[in-house]
Amino acid sequence: MSGILLLTMYAGCKDFLDVIPDNVATIDNAFTLSTEAEKYLFTCYSYLPPDGEISRDPAVLGGDEYWMDRAFRNFDQTNMQIAMGLQRSTDPYAGLWPDMYKALRDCNIFLDNVRNVPDLEPARMVRWEAEVKFLKAYYHWRLLQMYGPVPVMDKTLPISAELGEIQVPRQPVDSVVNLIVRLIDEAAPGLPIEILNRKEELGRVTRPAALAIKARVLVTAASPLFNGNTDYAGLRNKNDQTDLFNQTADAGKWERAAMACKEAIAACEEAGIELYRFNDPVVQLPDGPLKTQMDIRNSICQRWNSELIWGATKWYGDQTLQRYAMPPLNPNFPDNRSNMGQLAPTLKIAETFYTKNGVPIREDKTWNYAGRYTLKVASDADEPFIQQGFTTAVLHFDREPRFYASVGFDGGRWFMRDGMYTVFNKVGETQGKKGNEGYSSTGFFSKKLVNWNYVIKEKQDISVESYPWPIMRLADLYLMYAEAINEWHGPDADAYNYINKVRERAGLKSVQESWSLFSTQPTKFATQAGFREIVRQERLIELAFEGRRFWDLRRWKTSVEELNQPLMGWDVLQDNPEQYYRTKLLFNQSFRVRENLWPINQNDMLINPNLVQNTGW
Known part of the structure; x- marks a missing residue:
């Protein structure tokens, strides 16, 4: 008491x-x-x-999902003291x-x-x-x-x-x-x-x-x-x-x-609660990459959608959260950028998402993991995700739909109700650092948290549609069920079924098919230890930026491993690709066992x- x-x-x-x-x-x-x-x-x-x-x-x-430049004095960053090991x-x-x-x-x-x-x-x-x-x-x-x-x-x-x-x-x-x-x-x-x-x-x-x-x-x-x-x-x-x-x-x-x-x-x-599918009465999207992204994004941002089991109305996805997640996207209003885009995902989170084949980037035998920081020019085939002709890191290519739905990045395409935008994030560019204004200190943005009805207007004016914060949604429950089954007696048909429901909505093949065809560990899903690793990463991806990773790492007791790694980002104060896409140390995290509680x-x-x-x- x-x-x-x-x-x-x-x-x-x-x-x-x-x-x-x-x-x-x-x-x-x-x-x-x-x-x-x-x-x-x-x-x-x-x-x-x-x-x-x-x-x-x-x-x-x-935790380790975000980093904000500590020079930003216009926002209460007290909880970053926890991320810095200063509890x-x-x-x-x-x-x-x-x-x-x-x-x-x-x-x-x-x-x-x-x-x-x-x-x-x-x-x-x-x-x-x-x-x-x-x-x-x-x-x-x-x-x-x-x-x-x-x-x-x-x-x-x-x-x-x-x-x-x-x-x-x-x-x-x-x-x-x-x-x-x-x-x-x-x-x-x-x-x-x-x-x-x-x-x-x-x-x-x-x-x-x-x-x-x-x-x-x-x-x-x-x-x-x-x-x-x-x-x-x-x-x-x-x-x-x-x-x-x-x-x-x-x-x-x-x-x-x-x-x-x-x-x-x-x-x-x-x-009648079910995994959300995008169905806007005005904007009709054909099946394809953009529709899948909107299925994913609006499972969070669509107000009181079909997947939400319980949502918080006292503290929710309001103007403050969305403004810090959203870059100054509209180039017609370049001066409307106060506080925008500072809630910056770290490089390690960007690397957590799967390849387009639905397996970790380290395991995909068709994906260039060793060369992920090298440069590549986007072709017309990449255009739904990356601006055609744009030079960016290999890390941004051939990733799963949840990566493109959740993370904004330099050269990435960003769909909103008022149009399709491209992020230009090098220093001095529309979404990059200008003067003392806010910016992404990692080179990534929290696209997943921004409602697609967000509109940037003149001066400091914006229009934001808030949404209830998902205390619990159905995908979370499905993945808990798959995890509990596996820990009880190993993977079975139900465990595969419920993780695959989440993956199917995310535009991915089943765990069994993805690992069998593309992983360097093709039978990983069939063992308790292997499926444990799979379901945990699935949770970290599906529930990224929703506050679940912070608590999951603690309950799994993997926090000592994960939160003692350096937080990295791109070198965002550069103006050319060769220098911008050099990884930069932001902070060396330090976490002790006692901090689990x-x-x-x-x-x-x-x-x-x-x-x-x-x-x-």
Whole structure:
């Protein structure tokens, strides 16, 4: 329980409640009418973490997907301190501890009182109770994901509670997971299968969303970070020496995760949720490379599209995120470039995407991996992806559709509703560095995050169509299912089926066909270890720039390997191809095992002596 929360609770609970003008806490009034209780319901929703909010979500700037020039002073780059290995236990960066415990207290108050609202219809009461029970599970989950074993807040403590009742120790990982799963299982039957009142209720939780989050929780609980992790062998509670991490990996947890994924997929099918396909009533695109790119891009940017299981409406793909992702694309307005294009993908992310044959660039026996930084001139056959006659790096040629849908680059083609553009990113060019204005420090842009209705106008004017940030979408769930099956007992027909659904939408052949025909390891997909590597890379590609890589690397315990590599980009301050396409060191990342989990704030440790700090902090 939060140290901040502990102090205020012990002094009195009123500080965490909305108050009316005469400073009387509204707890006595909040549940006298359904209209007031609904306000309290929305208060419980208001604590949802800032996923996708560029300056507050650590999964955006805290990993290795992006780099921003630290000379840019017009933007809060605090979370880059995490990417630079500078996390701290005194006032940790991007921590959720106090906010989540405030949220849990409000959720508990709501659950204690909602059945007492005299004019609340039974059906609404059942749904509201289910929503808040899910939110209570979700806030515990977000604490678990960030801190590991945490104190649980399963009931409201009275003002008269003794100090010993408030200074709650941490619970073992498995106990926290079981609490979360129990709450979601209790909530799910009372949640709607889909939102019918789309005008007023989009963003509220549904049964498919709750079950998909349950699947994510169980997949994470079965992963190496939380399943038999000996890095935390000595992490025990002070008083009773309870082990907070199980020390023996349990394959049965993967079975449980796989069954949760299957249950969530069934709920999504019942709700009509399906992989998105581009279908604009005005712009009709024939089947081909551009249509495939739009299938991929708009699975993120199309508002409330068919693939979205749960989207965040508080923090979303708004003007700030899109402006930092988008270069000053329109050459007719060269002066409208303030802050644009600074959210720059790193070279390692560009190299993560497959070749056009659907296998890693290191493995494709037909692709020139050793010569990927050499120069090549684009022909008319390359024109859907690269400007004809443009000289650019071999790295940009013959890549899979998700590369061209997700990443903008010098010479690359960029389709928007108002036309097709080419990126010219060398110094002094339309999208390149000019004076002290913002620019891509790597030579790449986050095309995937930019809605195709984004319009650049005169001066500093732009038109942006926002979209809900995808907390969970169907492709993510499909890939979790494939991963869970493989970790449970090795790849089977279902594992291949669900990864291939995602690949087919991305314009790729099946895993079996791609590896058999083009990989230097043609039977890789047939083994558990080989398919593990495949499904992990598939996730890193399909979910690139969506905040999933940050957490996946931690749960897989591959973060020490991945986040101790140099961050590289092109030499973007050059004006000719021979110099521009030299790789340039941006930063040498340094990551330690302890950074897989957040430190608990030292102030909270002082307030609650029953808390133990995470290992290494």
